[in-house]
Amino acid sequence: MKDIAIVLENKPGALAALGETLGKENINIEGLSGALCEAEDIVHILVEEAGKAYNILERAGFTIKDQREVLVIEIKNIVTKPGSGGSIFRKLAQEEINIDLIYLAENNRLIIGVDDLKKARTLL
DSSP states (O other): OEEEEEEEOSSTTHHHHHHHHHHHTTOOOOEEEEEEETTEEEEEEEESOHHHHHHHHHHTTOEEEEEEEOEEEEOHHHHHSTTHHHHHHHHHHHTTOOEEEEEEETTTEEEEEESOHHHHHHHO
């Protein structure tokens, strides 16, 4: 599972075009987050077939800013047990692993982008 960061125009229909482009090729968006960053609209999507999605989007004229592996954590316990999320974030912080991306995805999954994925995986 990978996160792909895509630059979108800030106009009606831009996000629809992204979804339709992937949908036509049977690529499911498992998670989605978006924000205005440094005068660009950046949308992060979580997909299983990242290579295929990347190529499809690039051919369709979308600007890909980044693609990377992320931590995918089941959040069942985070939702039902207060402090669970904080303890995950504390474990990462104690090992000086920086979180630079976070969003919720379908099926109760927390998506976390970190600066040291290999080390973070050993902790969680």
